[in-house]
Amino acid sequence: MAPKRSHLKSDSRILIIRTDRIGDVILSTPVLTAIKRTFPLAFAAMLVRPYTLPVIDGHPHLDQPLLDDPEKYRGLLGIWRLARMIRRYSFDFAILLHPTFRLAGVVWLAGISCRVGTAFRFYSFLFNCRVRQHRRKGRVHEADLNLQLAAAIGAEIRDIDLYFAVSSDANRKARELLHQRGVTPPFVVLHPGSGGSAHDWPPEKFAALADRIVREKGRKVVVTGSSADRQRVDRMIEAAETRVIRVDDELDLKALAAVLREAEVVVANSTGPLHLAVAVGTRVVGIYCPRPTCHPDRWGPYRRMDSVVLPPLDRYLNEYKDDCHGECMARISVDQVYEKIYKH
16 A cells, blocks of 8 residues: 555655654664655654654754654643644655554644555554554564665665764763773673663673673773663672673763764663664674564664574473563573674
């Protein structure tokens, strides 16, 4: 049910919607590039939550950020207010990269003539351009699923990477903080949490990995994390026998990106900062659970699948991985991760 290419205009007004977490928005940035590469005169806006706004701030292919503030647009009245705000921009197309019943209703109420979404939701009747995608247990990467939706309105989707703009102010803040802590490149960043978005490798194993990096490679180890990761970072610090430098909850997203860009390698669970490191061009090692909803085929570092570590798939894990609740992560050894970092 895609619109004919001839119906698209070079100056069309396009709204991209992604209102979930930081990593999800990072994995949606290629859509902006695909649209502007194909339709350079198009007006491209993106609707995000306020806390993910820094992800798209400074993107060269974004004309207008829009905010879905959960406080301002709460409840049924909030849905109407959000739709009314969107209606003012007279969009021709809306692409729901994060489809929900609420958002499908918003773009319908906003009167957008072409509404692109997935075909297999109970509310898919609200979309008039439906793309046949099964996301939940699919083995297609999230970034490529997003690009498939952009392709439904004719966007060229080949050879597009993630993007994140690091400002000069963020670079300054990051370098000042690292200098204060006595850290100079090359150094390694470990990110032991995920803010609850994925299954995590045990903090004690992150600590053992840090000890080995310090002792065998002579590198300083910097530990990052959000306020939600504080307990995991505490456990890691308590278990470490060598000195590691923690900067968790001290950096805004832009400054964190600047720190990650300076790192030799970033080792993390499946979480936004891992995708952030990929977006700024840093080498990564991602530690993943094989459960279908968590699988790196969908959520791994984009185009870096050789950087993924999974638990050894023995008979037990093969039989029960669909029911795994993260206990398999303890099966990943420090040796596995260390060898992945220094495989070259």
